[in-house]
Amino acid sequence: MKFNESLFDNEQTRKEFLQTTSALLISLSALSLLHCSEEAPQKPSKNLNWITTKPxxxxxMNVAYSPTRILLKNGIIIDGSGKPPFTGDVMINGSTIEIITPKQINFKGTTIDCTDKIIAPGFIDAHSHLDWILPLDGHPELKNPFMEQGITTTVTGNCGYGVAGFMPKSKYLAFIKNIGKGFFSGDSSTQKDKFVQKLAVSLTSMQQYLSYCRQHGIPMNMANLAGHGTTRMSLRGYESKPLDKDEMKTMLYHLEQAMDEGAYGVSFGLQYEPGIFATNDEIAEIAKLVKKKDKIVTCHMKAYSALSGTYPLKPFGTPHNIIAINEMIDIAKQTDIRLQLSHLIFVGTKTWKTCPQALSIIDKAIDSGLDxxxxxxxxxxxxxxxxxxxxxxxxxxxPQIYEDKVALLKLRAQLELIVALLGFGYNDIQIINANNPELAKFNGK
Structure with missing residues (x-):
């Protein structure tokens, strides 16, 4: 596959470069991460032989009438304990689940027939960015798709993009606010929302953010993480140089404060700016702090493909996604943290063969006693x-490098090599939101 031949013409300006690449890539949806099938989904089978207790x-059993009671009757109950499913009834009294039983409950009050339907605890979405969405007024189109899947708890603040835990009055807060706009899908109707107005202005601490959520109300439970990337950004923007001792001390202070105020841990986004600039020593220091607080670390790793822009290109070396997994597990060994590897995917057809190796590395880490x-x-x-x-x-x-023609030619060569060796290219990409009025015509293409 060839790139656009005009992409790096000598006459190209920085604006033209940004428009071209943005039109092709920004806010993209990758269509071939593991394997895309265009086959129509099969209709689910109604074979109920897997249910242990048949109707x-x-x-x-008899239960007395009460106006506060609601009976869920004849459902397939999966209680979350790991036990086999069974046909049964569930009695709810107000906000309390009063009875879960394989027996038939004889009840004269409000009853919902759940025949052939599953009754289960609310699902936990282990990775989302709804911390930027849930406090918004309205916008059911952004919230309901999660609740309609049965999700009642969501883990937020992932990929280093935390919504709070920043240095107050930082001159870089506007950068963070702009990240928030990306999660709102560039929807102009959100810009007058109270939460958006307060975001990265008067809501900079985790306490302020969580207090706003409690007072305003959100439609599901939330376990929020502090984001290394946005906290680091509040200190120094997108500066790529390693943190000095004072900056490191300040960042650790704000992350510790965020955890003390309710954050469940710290997330890293090591493929995104500024997380991509973090050294392994920086990551390890934060991991030690998280361990001290008995919290968790989640990590969007440095690579999810056999070749990436994160590490030096060595076509016949160790696959980059394997290097990234090993680096994080090494940090877990050093610090004994509880580590969650975010969205383990294998980008590009040439990466798929690394799946068994990746799972084996994780299994060995678990067998060695790591969490x-x-x-x-x-x-x-x-x-x-x-x-x-x-x-x-x-x-x-x-942005200075956009004017460097030699650097752009080098970038083109690197991207061409990745496309040739990875099995992933423009044909696997769809633009969801170019986030620019001039480029909106490319959305969906």
Missing amino acids: EKRPV VQFDTYAYHCGTSVINVFFPSSFLAQT
């Missing part, structure tokens, strides 16, 4: 931004 074998887990998603597409394609050395020099 015809159920004894009866390492990973999450993934049940579909074969993913969403990210243009920066994940660019090497950290390139991102460290933006």
